[in-house]
Amino acid sequence: MKVALITVGCKLNQCESSALSQRLKESGLEVVHEMEEADLVIVNTCTVTNTADSKSRSYMKQAKKLGKRVVVTGCYATTDGEEIQRRGLADMVVPNEEKFTLPSLLLESFVGEKEDFPLVVEYERTRAYVKIQDGCNRFCSYCKIPYGRGRSRSLVAEEVIRRAKNLVERGYREIVLTGVNISDYKDGEKGLSALVQELVALSGEYRVRLSSLQPDQWEDGLLEVLSHPKMTPHLHLSLQSGSDTVLERMRRRYRVEDFRQLCARIRETRQDVSLTTDIIVGFPGETDEEFEQTKRLVQHVAFSRVHLFSYSPRAGTWAATQKQLSEEVKKARLHDLERVVLSTAEKWVKDTLLGREATVLVEEHDGEFSYGYTEHYLYTKIQGVFAPNTFVSVVPCDTWVYQGAISLRAEKS
Ligand code: SF4
Structure with a gap:
């Protein structure tokens, strides 16, 4: 083809x-x-x-x-x-x-060829994605994935480790564990935190990042691993809404207070953990007050980045059969929340990360500046030319907005 x-x-x-x-x-x-x-x-x-x-x-x-x-x-x-x-x-x-x-x-x-766990997905020569899980059994009321991707299944830990080891030996500096829901990862008794413990114990110069996690499937073992130098202090906890009644209609299995407490425990363990999330705005029946609750939670948690989506119906799901909000309302709420996200993220980043040493994995340079992500998953523009796929210690000195997210300006330390 x-x-x-x-x-x-x-x-x-x-x-x-x-x-x-x-x-x-x-x-x-x-x-x-x-x-x-x-x-x-x-x-x-x-x-x-x-x-x-x-x-x-x-x-x-x-x-x-x-x-x-x-x-x-x-x-x-x-x-x-x-x-x-x-x-x-x-x-x-x-x-x-x-x-x-x-x-x-x-x-x-x-x-017509099917492979459940394609070997790895690579980003240039810096970051490699290892798919460890596929499918989902959770049937949130707005999501089609369980219908399209089938039951949850995981790649055996031994194979995950073998693949990661091979990538590190080939020079990849960041291993990202991905899947539809990696919180569901299971290999016999082994869950996600045990897998990550094994992963960070490999030798070599690399770091480990996790993709999206479900708050209600949180494993406390992840708190321990968060202080490991090879583990990035960045967690993506899928929120979707900051209102209990909306979460209920979404058939999500946690409540706002659970989420809030989890974030507090994570930041008690390690204060500089960068939290990112996904939020759907304009879910069917979302009232002004429910939307305000989401805004308040965003302000309370101070995410460093939020993927905001305006709800759009997926045929075949319960939510698609409900009375829909107008596009104007959805758009206005999206913009409103975007502003809140940017200002709270900027404040958190300024208070927590500016002036403190960070490590950027350089992806590219333009002859004057180099670009890449820090361990906190902040996109960073560094003064000077550094080779792609190297770790550079920097001191962030300011923030800027890149592709709708708060990013850093930094100088080599
Ligand atoms: S939103 Fe995530 S957890 Fe919920 S059904 Fe879809 S894939 Fe599963």
């Missing part, structure tokens, strides 16, 4: 496209330059402005006009996937967090 990969947007998107292109080739797919030559067109979209949205859509339309199968990923696909599908612009929408599983998804969906 011939695949054309079109990229809209920032350097990060371009970088990811080149890594993706490499992975597509390694999976045996042919990558071509022109849409006309391709059987399938991937549009790696961006949503930073309205122009980026419309540019992304125009590539999809162009590909559809040529009679190609269209797969979209990237930021616009993540925020407006339902809308894209409703408008018939794409055959498949793949959110950002699953971008690097595209080679196996394409093989599975369009070529």
